[in-house]
Amino acid sequence: MNQPPIETKEKKESLNFIEQIIEEDIRNDKNGGKVLTRFPPEPNGYLHIGHAKSICLNFGLGINYNGSTNLRFDDTNPAKEDIEYVDSIQEDVKWLGFKWNNEPLYASDYFDKLYDLAVELIKKGKAYICEQSPEEMAAYKGTPTQPGKPSPWRDRPVEESLDLFARMKNGEFEEGTKMLRAKIDLASPNMHMRDPIMYRIKKADHHRTGKKWCIYPMYDYAHGQSDYFEGITHSICTLEFEVHRPLYDWFLDQMVEPGGYRPRQIEFARLNLSYTIMSKRKLLRLVQEKHVSGWDDPRMPTISGYRRRGYTPESIRNFAERIGVAKRDNLIDVSLLEFSVREDLNKKALRVMGVLNPLKVVITNYPEGKSEQLDAINNPEDQSMGTRKVSFAREIFIEKDDFLEEAPKNFFRLSPGNEVRLRYAYFIKCTDVVKDANGQITELHCTYDPATKGGNAPDGRKVKGTIHWVDASNHVNAEVRLYDRLFNVEEPDEAEEGKDFLSHINPDSLKVIRAFVEKAVETGKPGDKYQFERMGYFCIDKDAAPNNVVFNRTVTLKDTWAKIANK
């Protein structure tokens, strides 16, 4: 319906299994050929990249099949849920570029309907009030290989259940003393069919309904019926709900008329990303135990974390498109995500020069006191982004790694006697290496060729290397936060006996440095994205202050030299 235009890759020729199902449903005119999906987060944490996959899937289907998508908060457990999460989830979905139908919906909007429906089920003898303790119930439920036994309350009179259910609602009983159970099949090989709980007593304030309720519906009951109330056609969830599907269908069977409208649950494999964790519970621990600065710490796999890190919505959408959708367990290499950001930022980010690890260079034959404004291209991938001026003078800084006193033959950068180009400036040659008492290089003396202004030699001679630099007395001194992966193993969840995922935290995942960046960034605002040429993509963090620019490194550039040097 009111979907915004989405930039994605060209229409692909092959369909994933969900699209195949949907196209077949449309061909069969199921549900009138309509497509209505939903994204149903529980507001008990921030959304992560795994949710992004689901969001792109659900909203993408809505868009591609001329349908639409509801945002529905699955808020049936007031003990864990919070308004902070409701807000962050909406912000994240919007940021990704998707628009849901009308206002956000809430399972709690249906509490009355759900209650009435439960009463009907009791009247039909399909549900009963059970008074077993959690331990008793577990014991009676059996195991996957052994059938369960009926609860002593299973065949209590309908009137009694009705009365008890009403009194539960009125708050007459304590938590854990009574529950409403569906009467299905204690012998089912599927544990979820062994008289699952529909309602439990919970005397907690709900973020929307306040103190109105002290009984709350369970997921299996609330979710499918909410789908039904909303007219959802395809209810897409992750694989672990596959065994819940018979129950989803059972509840539906109690209310739909044969041949009429009916939603359908389809399961796909959740995203697993190498070197990261995706469990909300564990992410919450990282936040609570302060291993990270918050849900939006740029090292977090949360959508807000990636946003702060400098990822773009397009890059995440393209990533979601690339990883595809299927039913087998997967472990996606983070390098694919990184490829997706680089690809997008390459087209969009303003180029700028920034020196992260400075080494002073004095150009001895350049006039003292002189300075020039040289032309630099803002983005070679997009000429429309124009040019800017960069300040040049006798003293500059270059990257420490760009000089080697004893250089191997395949080292194209600065070394004694080897001429290199200062990007957009001049060719220089190193004449002297100045060292301190410890033998550490403190500065370089170079000469420049005035004829090579702008970066080209009139005599046509070539240099192999081009390095970046900044004017020593005319630059921005910025804080730069260098991020690395949060965990140092591919699957942090796979911890050995007695340890947990925290034992795999990378102690060097954040390094804060001061760097010298050309003046052009001075006017940047939080969220602005740059490529520090030859170094990586950086964006201005929200912590930036007028006199203190703060950058987050989004991702490094691909570094072929580092690979060669390591050999």
Added chain:
RNA sequence: UGACCUGUGGUGUAAUUGGCAACACGACAGAUUCUGACUCUGUUAUUCCAGGUUCGAGUCCUGGCAGGUCAACCA
């Protein structure tokens, strides 16, 4: 030892539904380059196993094997 699901290059996803196993990422080699980036070219490597049906099987059948999920008053 139950039920359900899943097995295709290093990773992920395809294969016109029984007809030459392809695309992306990675890796490797080269070209290009005022970013050792980007771009371009090339190379590498794949149908879990064993039978069967068929002119022909990744696809169908049988039997194995491997992995995942399920026994919260969580979602």
